[in-house]
Amino acid sequence: MENKKIVVDVDHVKIRFNLSSQKIDNLKEYFAKLVKGELMFQEFIALQDVTFRVHKGEAWGLIGANGAGKSTLLKVISGILKPYSGRIAVHGSISPLIELGAGFDPECTARENIFLNGCVLGYSIKFMKEHFDEIVEFAEIEQFLDSPLKNFSSGMRARLGFAIATMVKPDILIVDEILAVGDYKFHQKCEKRMQELLANGTTLLYVSHNINEVRRLCDHAVWLDKGAMRMVGDVQEVCDAYMEEMKK
Amino acid sequence: MIKIKAYIHEFWRYRDLRRLLVEKNVKLKYRRSFLGYLWSILNPLLIMLVMTVVFSKMFSRNIDNYPVYLFCGQLLFNFMRNSTDRAISSISISGAMLKKCYLPKYIFTLATIDGSLIDLIFSMGALLVVMIATGARFTLWLLLIPVTLAQLYVFCLGLGLFLAQANVFFRDMHFIYNAVTTAWLYLTPIFYPIESLSEKISWLIRHFNPMYFYIEQFRSMVYKGTAPSLVLIAAGTGAAVLMLLVGILSFYKTKDRFILYI
Numbered sequence: 236m237e238n239k240k241i242v243v244d245v246d247h248v249k250i251r252f253n254l255s256s257q258k259i260d261n262l263k264e265y266f267a268k269l270v271k272g273e274l275m276f277q278e279f280i281a282l283q284d285v286t287f288r289v290h291k292g293e294a295w296g297l298i299g300a301n302g303a304g305k306s307t308l309l310k311v312i313s314g315i316l317k318p319y320s321g322r323i324a325v326h327g328s329i330s331p332l333i334e335l336g337a338g339f340d341p342e343c344t345a346r347e348n349i350f351l352n353g354c355v356l357g358y359s360i361k362f363m364k365e366h367f368d369e370i371v372e373f374a375e376i377e378q379f380l381d382s383p384l385k386n387f388s389s390g391m392r393a394r395l396g397f398a399i400a401t402m403v404k405p406d407i408l409i410v411d412e413i414l415a416v417g418d419y420k421f422h423q424k425c426e427k428r429m430q431e432l433l434a435n436g437t438t439l440l441y442v443s444h445n446i447n448e449v450r451r452l453c454d455h456a457v458w459l460d461k462g463a464m465r466m467v468g469d470v471q472e473v474c475d476a477y478m479e480e481m482k483k
Numbered sequence: 484m485i486k487i488k489a490y491i492h493e494f495w496r497y498r499d500l501r502r503l504l505v506e507k508n509v510k511l512k513y514r515r516s517f518l519g520y521l522w523s524i525l526n527p528l529l530i531m532l533v534m535t536v537v538f539s540k541m542f543s544r545n546i547d548n549y550p551v552y553l554f555c556g557q558l559l560f561n562f563m564r565n566s567t568d569r570a571i572s573s574i575s576i577s578g579a580m581l582k583k584c585y586l587p588k589y590i591f592t593l594a595t596i597d598g599s600l601i602d603l604i605f606s607m608g609a610l611l612v613v614m615i616a617t618g619a620r621f622t623l624w625l626l627l628i629p630v631t632l633a634q635l636y637v638f639c640l641g642l643g644l645f646l647a648q649a650n651v652f653f654r655d656m657h658f659i660y661n662a663v664t665t666a667w668l669y670l671t672p673i674f675y676p677i678e679s680l681s682e683k684i685s686w687l688i689r690h691f692n693p694m695y696f697y698i699e700q701f702r703s704m705v706y707k708g709t710a711p712s713l714v715l716i717a718a719g720t721g722a723a724v725l726m727l728l729v730g731i732l733s734f735y736k737t738k739d740r741f742i743l744y745i
Contacts, residue, residue: 262653262655314585315581315584347510351507357497358499360502360503
């Protein structure tokens with residue numbers, strides 16, 4: 236364990252949102268509030284004192300109720316959000332998708348979107364051309380390549396997004412409860428792909444409400460509860476404790 | 484220093500994204516339209532035609548070949564207005580994407596300015612048509628057009644970055660800017676000669692209106708067929724660099740907070 240490289244180092248991360256200022260987005264309101272002295276600070280702590288270390292090749296499940304801060308944590312790790320205090324260090328390439336297919340443009344065709352999404356992930360057009368067939372094949376969308384993405388079902392979109400995000404071997408793969416929309420067959424396919432990536436040394440950060448899935452795929456887990464870390468450690472222990480709590 | 488290197492590396496890494504975003508904007512703009520790209524040429528031509536009909540009587544005494552005179556100013560000013568106007572919302576409308584993947588945010592602003600530049604280059608075709616139709620003189624000074632366009636591009640990029648970041652926090656930017664550009668349009672000698680203004684206003688425009696720097700340079704080459712004045716090139720470059728600095732610094736300072744507002 237000790238000799239393995241640390242790929243994600245989350246160190247006492249705290250995320251704070253200012254609820255009141257989030258609502259002011261025009262000058263009139265701003266001045267009105269300023270005059271009335273209502274520009275007070277109503278803070279919301281989305282994450283508090285979260286600390287854990289992920290080593291290379293590990294699979295971590297993030298569990299917790301809705302609004303516990305799972306997605307916020309993933310956003311911090313992928314660099315979208317900067318922590319208010321604390322430190323975060325990531326070593327290695329990261330497939331920075333919080334939601335599969337986030338970079339899709341509904342007006343563009345699937346073909347255009349494959350390139351667009353690939354470039355959003357930081358790959359070059361040349362690279363995408365080389366892997367184009369592979370993606371299309373995995374996503375099983377050959378016959379719809381030239382229709383605009385807005386006509387796709389959510390399952391098809393998820394398939395395409397997953398195919399692009401896992402096409403190369405990222406050092407860190409982030410999966411945020413997207414597989415819920417795929418059908419059973421595709422689900423199996425995705426799990427297989429993730430297992431393959433894991434076997435090849437990719438680090439997985441996995442968010443899901445399906446505890447059985449987390450148990451099957453992951454070896455470690457973090458349980459978040461209202462922004463605080465409730466428990467961290469071996470996946471079976473954390474899941475057991477979590478399920479115990481849920482039954483109450 | 485290491486930070487700057489990292490930024491350059493990032494810029495390079497996402498160059499293809501920039502290209503695709505530009506392509507996407509250009510493509511989507513004319514998708515399903517019958518005449519397609521031709522509109523980039525037709526649109527300025529039609530507007531120029533109307534303005535020529537309306538204004539040529541008014542100014543024909545002191546401006547010969549009014550269509551070309553007008554077109555020079557109109558082309559550059561429209562580029563400035565369209566590119567920055569689109570840049571304003573470039574960050575806020577990309578919210579969905581920025582919330583979900585890590586990307587250098589300025590790419591979106593950069594891509595809108597690039598897209599407008601492509602429009603401008605298409606519109607140059609219209610200028611060519613007008614020049615031929617009116618029997619304008621073609622000189623080798625035309626080869627220096629890119630010098631002016633480069634200054635204008637940098638200027639618009641700076642302005643666009645500044646406006647885009649401001650719009651994330653205050654969505655009124657669009658409306659304020661609309662009023663500003665309208666005033667700006669009338670304070671730039673586009674359809675009238677600068678001589679017809681009062682001494683004082685003319686002085687102010689000649690010294691503080693960057694669009695005047697660019698349009699005058701452009702007119703020297705296209706309309707008068709002479710060398711652009713070095714003073715104007717220096718002034719234009721200065722204004723562009725200053726604007727770019729303002730844009731980059733304001734953008735850099737606020738970029739980490741975008742996510743909380745988009």
